[in-house]
Amino acid sequence: MADGLVIIPTYNECENIETVTRAVMSLPQPFHLLVVDDNSSDGTADIVRRLMNEYPGRIHLEVRAGKLGLGTAYIHGFKWALQRDYGFIFEMDADMSHNPNDLIKLYKSCKEEGADLSIGSRYIKGVNVVNWPIGRVIMSYYASVYVRLVTGMPVKDATAGFKCYRRDVLENIPLDRIRFMGYAFQIEMKFTTWKLGYKIVEVPIIFTDRQEGESKMSTRIFREAFFGVIQMKVGSWFRKYERK
Numbered sequence: 001m002a003d004g005l006v007i008i009p010t011y012n013e014c015e016n017i018e019t020v021t022r023a024v025m026s027l028p029q030p031f032h033l034l035v036v037d038d039n040s041s042d043g044t045a046d047i048v049r050r051l052m053n054e055y056p057g058r059i060h061l062e063v064r065a066g067k068l069g070l071g072t073a074y075i076h077g078f079k080w081a082l083q084r085d086y087g088f089i090f091e092m093d094a095d096m097s098h099n100p101n102d103l104i105k106l107y108k109s110c111k112e113e114g115a116d117l118s119i120g121s122r123y124i125k126g127v128n129v130v131n132w133p134i135g136r137v138i139m140s141y142y143a144s145v146y147v148r149l150v151t152g153m154p155v156k157d158a159t160a161g162f163k164c165y166r167r168d169v170l171e172n173i174p175l176d177r178i179r180f181m182g183y184a185f186q187i188e189m190k191f192t193t194w195k196l197g198y199k200i201v202e203v204p205i206i207f208t209d210r211q212e213g214e215s216k217m218s219t220r221i222f223r224e225a226f227f228g229v230i231q232m233k234v235g236s237w238f239r240k241y242e243r244k
Contacts (some may be wrong), residue, residue, distance in 0.1 A: 002030050002031055002032045002058070002086070003085075003086060003087040003088055004029065004031045004032065004086065004087070004088040004089075004090065004103075004107055004164075005031065005032045005033070005034055005077075005081045005084075005086040005088070005089050005090065006024055006031050006032070006033045006034070006090040006092050006103065007034050007036060007074060007077035007078070007081070007089065007090060007091055007092070008020065008033065008034070008035050008036070008092050008093070008094045009035075009036045009037075009038070009070055009073035009074060009077070009094070010035055010036070010037045010038070010040060010044050010045075010048075010094045011037070011038045011040055011044075011067055012040045012041060012042045012044060013040065013042075013044050013094040013095065014040070014042040014043050014044045014047060016094050016095045016096055017035065017044050017047050017048060017094055018047050018051065019096060020092075020094055020095075020096055020100060021033060021035075021048070021051050021059065022051075023096075023100035023101075024092075024100050024103065025051075025055050025058065025059070027100060027101070027103060027104060028104070029103070029104055029107060030058070031058075031090075031103065031107075032057075032058050032059070032060065032086070033058065033059050033060065034060045034061075034062065034077050034080060034081070035048045035059070035060070035061050035062070035094075036062045036064065036073040036074075036076050036077050037061065037062070037063045037064070038064050038066060038067045038068055038073065039063060039064060039065060039066050039067070045061060045063050048061045049061060060080075062076060062077070062080060064076065069181035069182070069185075070161075070181060070182055070185060071178060071180055071181040071182070071184075071185030072181060074091060074185070075175050075176075075178060077089075078170050078175055079175065081167075081170070082167070082170060082171060086167060087166065087167045088107060088110055088111060088164055088165070088166060088167065089164070089165045089167065089170060090103060090106065090107075090163065090164045090165075091161055091162065091163045092161075092162055093161060093162070096208070097207055097208055097209055098120060098161075098162040098205070098207070099205065099206065099208070102120055102162070102203070102205045103164075105118075105120075105203050105205075106118045106119075106120060106162070106163070106164035106203055107164055109164065109201050109203050110164050110165075110166050113201070114199060114201075115164075115166075115199055115200065115201035116165070116166045116168070116169050116193070116198035116199045116200065117163060117164070117165050117166070117169055117190070117193045117198055117199070117200045117201070118163065118164045118200075118201050118202075118203050119155065119157060119160050119162070119163050119190070119200065119201070119202045119203065120157075120160060120162030120163065120203055120205040120207075121156060121157040121160055121202035121203060121204055121205065122140075122157050122160065122205065122206075122207045123141060123144060123156040123157045124156050124157065124202040124203070124204050125204045127141060128204065128205065128206045128207060129206075129207045129208075129209075130206060130207065130208040130209065140159065143158070143159055143183075143226075144156060144157055144158040144159060146226075146229065147159070147187055147229055150229045150230060150233050151187075151191055151229065151232070151233050153190065153191055153194050154194075154200075155190055155194070155200060155202065156202060157202060158186070158187050158190060159183045159186050159187060160186060161183075161186050162205065162207075165193075166198075169193055169196070169198050171244065172196055172243045172244055173189070173192050173193065173196070178192070180224060180228050180232075181224065182224050183224070184224045184228035184229070184232075187228070187229060187232070188228070188232055191232055191236070192241070195236060195241040196241050196242075196243055197241075197243070
């Protein structure tokens with residue numbers, strides 16, 4: 001059995017899911033793939049089912065009742081992975097903004113170089129973002145600066161969603177206590193990992209904005225992240241972070 005599982009949440013990603021799935025399947029490292037689909041109306045799950053027949057045992061699909069949020073999709077995937085024997089568990093977007101080839105770099109960072117959480121970072125070596133308007137680049141970059149200032153967490157790309165966890169990290173995070181759903185979910189998971197004393201390493205990547213489909217970003221998601229960081233920091237003063 002493969003020791004790496006790539007989790008991709010989807011909601012109406014029919015334009016991208018076959019491309020990203022085939023890219024993951026073609027890598028020299030034989031990753032498994034779990035698609036967590038929020039009952040897409042555009043046939044995303046049907047495409048995944050067809051691909052499952054081409055790559056038996058390597059592609060898995062979980063369809064949920066509806067659009068329940070990014071954070072809960074990943075937590076669903078984490079729990080699914082922990083019920084099996086995967087040692088390295090990845091987060092990745094469906095829209096090809098994350099280069100599937102970089103999965104190998106994240107994997108090696110954890111498998112061979114001692115990271116407990118490796119992050120595909122847009123900002124560890126300058127600003128490596130393609131096809132974003134300058135306003136969104138500035139907002140994203142300074143959002144991470146804001147997170148570092150409030151939390152003290154030494155991560156330059158705090159909202160990154162391209163990551164590899166060692167299994168032990170997810171076993172020690174109380175997943176049912178993770179409260180945020182959007183970009184704040186990504187921050188909260190990193191913050192909890194850091195507070196538990198795990199080693200976090202940022203691996204430089206180039207992020208390319210989606211070419212197909214629609215972005216799921218909204219002002220509600222951004223607002224949750226902005227105020228959620230303060231709530232998370234204050235809450236940490238009254239909480240013990242202990243490994244099992």
